[in-house]
Amino acid sequence: MHDQQHIVVDKRLFDLEKSELNYLMHHELLKESTDNKIQFIHQTFFDYVYARTFISSGKDIADWLKNIHQGLFIRSQVKQIFAYLRDIDVSIYIQSLTKILTKDEYRFHLKLLLINDLGFYQNPLEQEKKLLSAHIIREPFYFQLFLESVQSPKWFEFVISLKEFTDLLSSEKEDINRLISNLCIRIIWQNAQLVIDFLSTHPYKIGIIENVLVQIPDSEIKLSYELYHKTYAKWNLNIRREYYYLEKALNADPDFVIEELKKDFRENISKLDWFDDNYIPGSHSGLKIYSELYKQYPNKAIPYFIYIITEIEKSKSYELTDSFYSSRAFSHYRPNPKNNFDFHDYKDLYNTIFYSIKEKKLDANSISLLRETLNSQYANVLTLGVYYLIQNKEQEIETTFKLLSNPDFLIKSNSSELLGYYSNILVAKCYPLFDRKQQIVLNQIILSTLKQYHHWTYETFYTKKKVSSTYLKRTYSLVSLLPEKSLNEYPEMKKINQEGFRRYEKVDNKPPSVVTTYSGWRSYPQKAYDNMTLTDWRNSFIKLNTEQRSFADWDKPSKGGNTRSFEQHVSQEPNKFYTFMKDLINDKSIDLEYILSGLEGLKKAEYSKESFQHLCLGIIKLRKAELDERYLSTFLRVLDYIVNGNKTLDREIFDFIIEIIYQTPDREFTKDVIQRDDVAMEVVTAGINSIRGVSVELLVGCYSLAEYKEKIFETLEYIADTANEITRSCAIFRGASLINLDKERAFNLYLRLVKDYNLYLLAIPFHDGHPLVYLMNIDFKRLIPFFEKTITIGEAGEAMSFFLFNAYINNRPKAFTLLESLLNNNPRSRQKLTWEICAHILNGKHSKKGWIVLNILLNIDDKELGERFNNCFLHIPANINLQTISFINKYLKSPIGNYRSSYFYNFLRNLIPLDAKQCLIWFFSSRPEKVTESFYDKSPLNVLVEAYNGMREYDKDNVMLEKSMDIFDSLLHIPQYRNIHLRTFLRELDS
Numbered sequence: 008m009h010d011q012q013h014i015v016v017d018k019r020l021f022d023l024e025k026s027e028l029n030y031l032m033h034h035e036l037l038k039e040s041t042d043n044k045i046q047f048i049h050q051t052f053f054d055y056v057y058a059r060t061f062i063s064s065g066k067d068i069a070d071w072l073k074n075i076h077q078g079l080f081i082r083s084q085v086k087q088i089f090a091y092l093r094d095i096d097v098s099i100y101i102q103s104l105t106k107i108l109t110k111d112e113y114r115f116h117l118k119l120l121l122i123n124d125l126g127f128y129q130n131p132l133e134q135e136k137k138l139l140s141a142h143i144i145r146e147p148f149y150f151q152l153f154l155e156s157v158q159s160p161k162w163f164e165f166v167i168s169l170k171e172f173t174d175l176l177s178s179e180k181e182d183i184n185r186l187i188s189n190l191c192i193r194i195i196w197q198n199a200q201l202v203i204d205f206l207s208t209h210p211y212k213i214g215i216i217e218n219v220l221v222q223i224p225d226s227e228i229k230l231s232y233e234l235y236h237k238t239y240a241k242w243n244l245n246i247r248r249e250y251y252y253l254e255k256a257l258n259a260d261p262d263f264v265i266e267e268l269k270k271d272f273r274e275n276i277s278k279l280d281w282f283d284d285n286y287i288p289g290s291h292s293g294l295k296i297y298s299e300l301y302k303q304y305p306n307k308a309i310p311y312f313i314y315i316i317t318e319i320e321k322s323k324s325y326e327l328t329d330s331f332y333s334s335r336a337f338s339h340y341r342p343n344p345k346n347n348f349d350f351h352d353y354k355d356l357y358n359t360i361f362y363s364i365k366e367k368k369l370d371a372n373s374i375s376l377l378r379e380t381l382n383s384q385y386a387n388v389l390t391l392g393v394y395y396l397i398q399n400k401e402q403e404i405e406t407t408f409k410l411l412s413n414p415d416f417l418i419k420s421n422s423s424e425l426l427g428y429y430s431n432i433l434v435a436k437c438y439p440l441f442d443r444k445q446q447i448v449l450n451q452i453i454l455s456t457l458k459q460y461h462h463w464t465y466e467t468f469y470t471k472k473k474v475s476s477t478y479l480k481r482t483y484s485l486v487s488l489l490p491e492k493s494l495n496e497y498p499e500m501k502k503i504n505q506e507g508f509r510r511y512e513k514v515d516n517k518p519p520s521v522v523t524t525y526s527g528w529r530s531y532p533q534k535a536y537d538n539m540t541l542t543d544w545r546n547s548f549i550k551l552n553t554e555q556r557s558f559a560d561w562d563k564p565s566k567g568g569n570t571r572s573f574e575q576h577v578s579q580e581p582n583k584f585y586t587f588m589k590d591l592i593n594d595k596s597i598d599l600e601y602i603l604s605g606l607e608g609l610k611k612a613e614y615s616k617e618s619f620q621h622l623c624l625g626i627i628k629l630r631k632a633e634l635d636e637r638y639l640s641t642f643l644r645v646l647d648y649i650v651n652g653n654k655t656l657d658r659e660i661f662d663f664i665i666e667i668i669y670q671t672p673d674r675e676f677t678k679d680v681i682q683r684d685d686v687a688m689e690v691v692t693a694g695i696n697s698i699r700g701v702s703v704e705l706l707v708g709c710y711s712l713a714e715y716k717e718k719i720f721e722t723l724e725y726i727a728d729t730a731n732e733i734t735r736s737c738a739i740f741r742g743a744s745l746i747n748l749d750k751e752r753a754f755n756l757y758l759r760l761v762k763d764y765n766l767y768l769l770a771i772p773f774h775d776g777h778p779l780v781y782l783m784n785i786d787f788k789r790l791i792p793f794f795e796k797t798i799t800i801g802e803a804g805e806a807m808s809f810f811l812f813n814a815y816i817n818n819r820p821k822a823f824t825l826l827e828s829l830l831n832n833n834p835r836s837r838q839k840l841t842w843e844i845c846a847h848i849l850n851g852k853h854s855k856k857g858w859i860v861l862n863i864l865l866n867i868d869d870k871e872l873g874e875r876f877n878n879c880f881l882h883i884p885a886n887i888n889l890q891t892i893s894f895i896n897k898y899l900k901s902p903i904g905n906y907r908s909s910y911f912y913n914f915l916r917n918l919i920p921l922d923a924k925q926c927l928i929w930f931f932s933s934r935p936e937k938v939t940e941s942f943y944d945k946s947p948l949n950v951l952v953e954a955y956n957g958m959r960e961y962d963k964d965n966v967m968l969e970k971s972m973d974i975f976d977s978l979l980h981i982p983q984y985r986n987i988h989l990r991t992f993l994r995e996l997d998s
Contacts, residue, residue: 061088062095069106069113076963077114078972079955085117086124093132101134108149109142115976119152119985126156136165144171148980151175154190155985160198163190167205176209182982188218195219199227207234213241221251225258232263250292254299261304265311268296272315276322284336286319286353294350301348301359306370309363312356313376313391319353320385333423337387340425341519342394357387364395381410386423393429400437407437408445414452421481424519431516435488450497456482457503483507487514530568536576541587544573548591548601570604577608585609585618592625599633602626606645620649620657627663636698643667643701651708652744661715664705665722671699673731686802687736687770694737699730703737710744719745720752727759732767735760739768741776746785754782758793766802773809783810787819794825804835812840812860816853830863837864838875845879858890865894865901873906880910885917887925899932908938912947919950923957927967930954931974936981948984951975 061068061084068088075081092100104121107113122143125135143149150171157163166172175183195202206216216238220231239249249271257264275288287293301308323334340354344361363369364377380392396407411417411434421427438446457479486494486503494501507514530536531547539547551566577584588605591597602622609619623646626634634642646664650656674697694700703726709719723738723745739760745753757778761768771777783790794811797803808829814822829836841864848857864872876898883891898904911933919926935947955971978984 059091062091067103068092069103069110072107072117073112076968076972077117078959078968079116079952079975080959082117082120086120089121089124097132097134101138105138105142108138114972116972116979118149119979122149122152123156126153126162127158129159129161131159131162131165139165140169144169147171151186152985154186157190158193160194160201163194163198163205164201166190176212184212184214185218187212188215191215191219192222195223195227199223199230203230203234207237210234210237213238214243217242217248221248221255223255225255228252228256228259229263247289247292250289250296254292254296257296257299257303261300261307264296264300265307268293268300269311269314272318276318279322281323281335284353286315286322286336294352294355297356298348298350305363305368306373309360309369309373310376312360313373313380313388315353315356316360316391317380317383317385317388320388324385331386331389331419331422331426332384333386337425340387342425357391360391361394364391364398367398378406381406386426390423390426390429393426393433397429397433397436400433400440404437404440407433408441411437412445412448412452414455417449417452417485418456418481421484428516428519431484431488434485435490435516438488438493439490446493446497450500453482453485454499454503456485479503479507479510483511484514488516530572531564536572541584544587545591545594545597548573548597552598566598566600570600573601574604574608574611577605578611579608581609581612581614585614585622588622589625592622592629595630599626599630599638600641602630603638603641603645606642610645610648616649616653620660623649623660624657627659631663639667640696640698640701643698643705646705647708650705652711654711656709656712656715661709661712661718664702664709665718667702668699668706668722668726671702673697673699673734676731676733687767687772687806690733690767691736691740691771694733694735695740697733699734700737703730703734704741707738707741707745710748713748716748720749720756723756724759727756727762732765735765736768736771739771739778742778743776743781746778746781750785753778754785754789757782761793764796764800766800769797769800769803770806772806773813779810780813783814783819784817787814787822791821791825798825798829798833798836801833801835804829804833804837805839808833808836808840809843812844815860816848816856826860827863830860831867834869834871837867837869837872841872841875841879842882846882849882850884855890858894861894862897865897865903868902870906873903876903877907877910880914883914885914885921887918887921891918892925895929896932899929904933907933909946912938912950915950916953919953919957923954924962924965924967926950927954927958927971931970935974936978946984948975948978951978 061071068085072081072085089100089104092103104125107121108118125131125139128135139153143153154166154172154175157166176187178184191202191206202219206212206219210216216234220235223231235249235252239252242249249267253264253267256267271288271293272286276286279285287297289296297308297312300311319336320332320334323336324332325334326332336353337357340357342361343358344365348355348359350356350359363373369377374395377392377395380388381396383389383392393410396403396410400407416430417434420430434449438449441449482503483506486500486507489500489504494504547569551564551569553566577588584605588602588609591602591605606619606622609622623642626642643664646660649660650664674693695704703723706719706722709715712719726734726738739757742753742757742760745756773780779790794807797807798811808826811822811826811829815826830840841861844857844860848854864876898907912935915926915929930947930950933947935951938947951971951974955968955975958965958968958971
């Protein structure tokens with residue numbers, strides 16, 4: 008079975024060993040398939056049995072390997088033989104290992120396999136250490152391979168004692184530092200103390216220490232505190248990996264993390280200027296730790312968050328009164344108690360404290376700290392304590408009375424909007440819970456505010472001098488919080504309430520104001536619209552007849568919102584509104600915008616075009632004077648419903664379109680018109696968004712109106728001679744339809760429109776509406792001089808490549824010559840055409856010509872085209888035929904082929920089942936050493952291995968298999984091919 012390199016063989020080969028065969032199948036070491044085949048139950052067991060048999064026969068593994076093909080299939084047997092030898096005969100094991108590692112007769116992939124296995128042993132033998140010192144360490148490359156392979160603490164302990172390793176450690180090369188970092192990371196999961204001790208003796212290796220400590224197991228992180236404190240100040244500030252470290256530490260030691268966060272916070276806040284609000288350092292990474300801290304340890308997080316809020320308040324505070332301070336940090340903040348603990352900024356800490364108070368998720372320490380906030384001079388800190396009292400009013404009634412009976416608090420708490428709001432709630436909820444004696448004390452404090460008011464005089468543009476006063480306002484606002492029963496019990500309070508109501512009406516304790524934004528125009532509620540009669544609609548049009556009434560009306564129904572609602576209802580019930588709209592046209596008190604929105608609704612409903620035309624005529628006859636810049640463009644757009652492609656159109660509407668074209672100027676061509684790389688479509692967009700441009704587009708849409716043919720062409724020829732490129736683009740963009748009206752005049756019109764070879768007009772993309780698509784089929788020879796000129800204009804390259812390719816596949820004379828010249832000389836002509844051919848042409852009837860064009864492009868050294876070509880391998884049909892073979896052969900030798908990457912190799916993988924040998928040939932020519940993908944599933948190695956396996960199935964003696972192994976060995980010399988992904992790949996291969 009091994010000689011044939013199969014673990015599945017025909018059962019008939021073992022007719023003379025039936026008893027042995029039955030024994031093995033009975034013990035489930037072999038199994039029989041339905042097609043009379045037998046196989047080992049598992050590859051590994053097959054290899055183990057083979058290894059025992061091999062050693063028992065007295066064969067020498069090194070001699071045996073010299074005389075066979077050292078391919079991929081034998082890797083697992085070699086691995087098992089050496090593992091078996093190590094257990095039963097160390098001297099032969101070391102002798103064979105030394106011979107294979109030091110002699111050139113053996114393939115590198117086998118040497119790498121043995122070095123990998125050597126580094127994996129948890130208890131290295133003394134003989135293995137001597138072999139390492141005598142042979143592997145002497146070769147720096149092999150030593151690095153071994154360091155990549157080390158998986159055991161004992162090997163690590165031995166390696167770090169070597170002078171050669173110390174020499175490596177002194178290197179500043181990035182790849183060496185990465186090698187050592189990865190080694191330490193592998194070992195730290197098995198013996199953290201060993202790695203920490205090692206790194207502690209080299210505190211200057213900051214990059215390595217940083218990389219390793221963020222990978223330390225959570226359970227062992229305490230071992231690294233000292234090393235962290237010694238080095239973290241020098242860690243990379245751009246990556247801020249200390250937060251990844253602290254996030255790991257959080258699982259095991261939240262107190263350590265809090266202290267580190269506190270130090271970081273204090274250092275950060277000391278550097279902030281007045282306007283900087285990045286209070287929590289570390290951006291998203293820093294906030295994430297705060298979030299995780301609360302999720303895992305809420306009782307530790309809340310005290311820390313209170314500390315943070317207090318310190319922020321201190322850093323940005325300003326005096327509100329002689330009793331309270333506020334801060335810029337919370338000037339626009341409004342609490343939002345919620346249980347979404349994915350923090351986005353420092354204000355989420357405040358929200359979380361509120362949530363914990365509301366849900367009573369507090370321990371004794373947190374409660375004690377919240378009580379302490381009641382003594383704070385900082386309004387927003389004090390608000391936390393007030394909110395706690397609100398949520399625990401019965402239990403904290405004495406504490407509440409002590410706070411409210413402080414005249415400075417009750418009188419001045421409204422100096423902060425946030426504190427004032429919650430203080431008022433506290434008064435309203437707790438006053439009924441106080442005894443009479445306590446209520447009287449509070450009453451006296453409230454009444455003492457009668458003396459606190461201001462008088463002042465003012466005048467404005469609209470008013471003469473006036474006197475304003477806050478007399479009674481503060482007292483009344485506090486009295487109004489008391490329940491009606493209490494007011495009746497205390498006549499002096501009831502009197503204040505009555506007088507205050509007469510002066511100020513009802514005073515509500517409004518939540519702190521917030522900024523509210525709306526998108527779109529405000530309108531009436533949907534229910535109101537559903538119940539509107541036609542008279543109601545008319546009245547709403549009269550009422551909402553201007554867009555800007557007053558800034559204070561920002562949240563009230565607007566004209567814009569009303570027009571959109573009218574459009575929607577007309578589209579849903581067109582028959583109901585048609586006659587109504589006729590009446591509206593006659594009523595000049597109704598703004599024209601409402602009528603136009605109604606037309607939009609009828610258009611959406613696909614209402615009778617004849618009736619629609621009747622309304623448009625009414626607007627032209629009765630409301631034409633109102634069609635200014637605000638409304639004319641909208642009216643012209645709705646006309647498209649009855650113009651474009653329709654066989655009838657009232658002469659008055661047609662003349663109206665002509666009149667607009669002649670009377671309206673072009674839109675000015677300015678820099679702001681061109682804002683994208685797609686300059687041609689920007690010009691077209693600018694055109695159809697101008698009054699003259701949309702009128703020209705409407706006129707082109709009259710192509711079915713033969714009776715107006717002369718006037719249509721006469722007007723468009725006038726546009727061709729006098730208009731700028733913005734307006735002319737509107738005659739070109741859908742100009743193909745004019746061919747239905749008159750081929751010859753449409754042909755002449757197009758050439759007249761582009762007679763100046765304007766680059767924006769020539770760049771208008773290839774599409775069904777473009778006249779050139781069809782004019783090429785009418786008289787291509789006549790267009791040859793035009794194309795000879797346009798292919799020299801850079802901006803026109805992309806569009807012209809599609810036109811000329813279309814002409815080429817339709818066998819137009821000289822089209823191929825023109826296309827070839829364009830592609831060779833104009834970079835803009837190549838990329839999109841390449842993509843189009845690969846995605847849509849190669850699988851169709853014009854595939855032959857598609858391949859010809861692709862072959863032209865291969866000879867051009869163009870990086871952008873090369874990268875696009877590589878992406879196009881996603882779409883090239885995975886077929887093996889003469890065209891594909893010829894193309895790939897040329898591609899691999901071409902300048903464009905230098906930009907190949909994973910998509911090309913994935914394309915080859917798809918071809919392997921069709922012709923593995925051919926794919927190997929292409930792979931050899933592809934210089935895979937220049938392509939180093941990070942992920943093994945996209946690696947060129949996959950092509951090599953799969954094609955190799957494909958050939959071995961039917962031609963195991965082919966010399967190309969040896970060449971495959973040569974390439975395999977050479978690729979394994981490249982570090983990127985030996986990354987963790989490749990190791991995964993090789994483990995799968997060996998198993």
